[in-house]
Amino acid sequence: MAHAKSSQSAAVRAKLDHPVIDGDGHWLEPVPIFLDYLRAVGGPSLVERFVDKARDDAWYTLSPHERLERRPRRPTWWGEPANTLDRATAMLPRLMYERLDDFGIDFALMYTSLGLFYINNPDEELRRAVCRAVNCMNAEMFRPYAHRIAPAAVVPVYTPQEAIEEATFAVRELGMKVVMISNHVRRPIPAFAREAVDVAKVPHYIDPLALDSAYDYDPFWARCVELKVAVTCHSGSMGWGGRESVTNFTYNHIGHFANANHAFAKALIIGGVVRRFPVLRFAFLEGGVGWACNLLTDLIGHWEKRNAQAMEAHLRPTNLDVSQLRQLFNRYGGKPYEEHMSELLDCLSLVSPFKTVDELTEREYREQLDDFAAARVGSAVELRRQFAEHFYFGCESDDVITAWAFDKHGNHRLHPIFSSDVSHFDVTDMTEVLEEAYELMEHELITPDDFREFVFANAARLHTALNPAFFKDTVVEKAVTKLVSKAIPVEGPLATGDN
DSSP states (O other): OTTOOOOHHHHHHHHOSSOOEEEEEEOOOOHHHHHHHHHHHHOHHHHHHHHHHHTOOHHHHSOHHHHHHHOOOOOOOSOSOOOHHHHHHHHOHHHHHHHHHHHTOSEEEEEOSGGGGTTTOSOHHHHHHHHHHHHHHHHHHHGGGTTTEEEEEEEOOSSHHHHHHHHHIIIIITOOOEEEEOSOEEEEOHHHHTTOSOGGGSOEEEEOSSSSOSSOOHHHHHHHHHHTOOEEEOOOOTTSTTOOOSSOHHHHHTTHHHHHHHHHHHHHHHTTHHHHOTTOOEEEOSSOSHHHHHHHHHHHHHHHHHSHHHHHHHTOGGGSOHHHHHHHHHHHHOHHHHHTHHHHHTOOOSSSTTSOHHHHHHHHHTSOOOTTTTTTOOSHHHHHHHHHHHEEEEEETTOGGGGGGGOSSSSOOOOEEEEOOTTSTTOSOGGGHHHHHHHHHHTTSSOHHHHHIIIIIHHHHHHHSSOTTTTTTSTTHHHHHHHHTTSOOOOSOOOSOOO
16 A cells, blocks of 8 residues: 555544444546546447536636626536545545555445536436446446445436436446435426426426425335335535525535435425335435434424324314404404404414415315325324434534434434545545544544444444345455344335335
């Protein structure tokens, strides 16, 4: 290991009695080499389209006034560290492999960088070809290092069928063990799209895949169970409302992974996916865990107030005693209330002010009264269990909010996953990542047992929940086998979308 040096992270690893698994590292695909794979997948014309799109720098051609007029979002800039050794490491699988010990990392899940820019591209041919080429390239280039690195497949999800096809190819043909999806699709609103000349210019909505989607994604979730892979998602929300600055990348970037993860996780629970697929596990990457603590608390609070029984007992409009209201209006309202009594009694809601209580009640009985019907939760305990058992959260090493996941006083003890995010702008020295994570324990924000869960056990459980052999023939096989042998098996069949 010619490039290894003594690092603080290596010293931290030497103190531990357990391995370290990096749940979300990245590499920077060398574009000229990638183009060879893309050419093999889609031919020269597709390479030309890729190059034309990659060279598009329209934002830079606009004046400040034109940017304010047209509102193009400030694109990502200077997104990779300028540390020469680390840049080479990010682009060379062999060098990444050789330096893992210096990072204090035993085993790494290696995610794409290039694929992040194309997994949501609305051009189907380009999107699918880039994802296929990335998968072929990454599987081949990291194959010699499989005992320490597992590359993640890029799986586009514009339709369930394309997701099924790419995930199946990646796992069964390329031998990949990790799939990465986008947690949403930005779709044109159909009523506007049908009349549009340019669909890109019509209003869009965010489809979180698990609620109110134009497609039924249950066949894809079922295929993930069949393929024995966890669903890991890695997409952000830059460009959504509130993240559209034309001048400031940081304004758009802060919280955008958390925001997109929030939408997807919420949909998985409320849309009933977690209930229908009890053995499937989901990982929400790069957004931390603070948003999840908040979401779990909010879900419980809303369930307590708005489950069907609570709605009937406390919020049904016909529960109001109109006669008693008349008496109270007369006693305390004075002349204005007396003069408008009949109108007032037919106008008791500010949400829908010109509907009687009977009308307000009857129209909702024609709809769905229970927002949690698909989840079929009968208690806050069950809701908490669905959330906490099925979800895992990628947390970067310098994020102190990770400690919230281990809080013993709240609604949550969640599953954070140590995520280095090496190769991207927020890691300026790859050798410092584990050391930074260790500071959580040094500052007594978490315990040694918590740290073990964070940097080892949670990632191991995520990927062995469906595939006990995930870490077979790797350097962490023995430790993972010992860990999972103590686990309680997940209850429930290998669900395929039961109702």
